Amino acid sequence: MAVRLVWSPAAKADLIDIYVTIGSENIRAADRYYDQLEARAMQLADQPRMGVRRPDIRPSARMLVEAPFVLLYETIPNTDDGPVEWVEIVRVVDGRRDLNSLF
Template sequence: MMLRLVWRPKARRDLLDIAAFIRQRNPLAAQRLSALIRDAAERLPEHPYVHRPGRVPGTREAVVHPNYILIYRVLADTVEVITVLHARQNYP
């Protein structure tokens, strides 16, 4: 059974904020990074356990770019993207 992908509102805002920040200096890089993160998230339902266990119990962390990490959790029928972080951000 294929899992469903769900983005929490915070994760969507994080992605938009990251892209907006990068777009100020390099619009093409912002577009590429946004696509890279979305594509990585779209692959999560196929192989949800391929990425490392997260620092917060019950989560997993996908390093989708040297500077960006997708935090997600696997539920019964869903992969839920919780947040997108810059690698230097304090987390949790």
């Protein structure tokens, strides 16, 4: 069963920033990245624990790669077993950034 997927305000702003930045050079590429990131996020609704745990970034953080970007997210509740009620995408950033500096 699919779980609810929520985008934080920061993650929404990240998506817009990615789209505008890439779109200023190539609108088709911006559309493609946006669609790929959204599709990757939707996979979390069916497989919320598919990302790698990243407690070095934040105790409850998980990371899912859609190169060159990463989706940082949390599952609620934050456990490795039992049902997940929802997934919150917290940030969408270039994977080459210092991810620890985001929080």
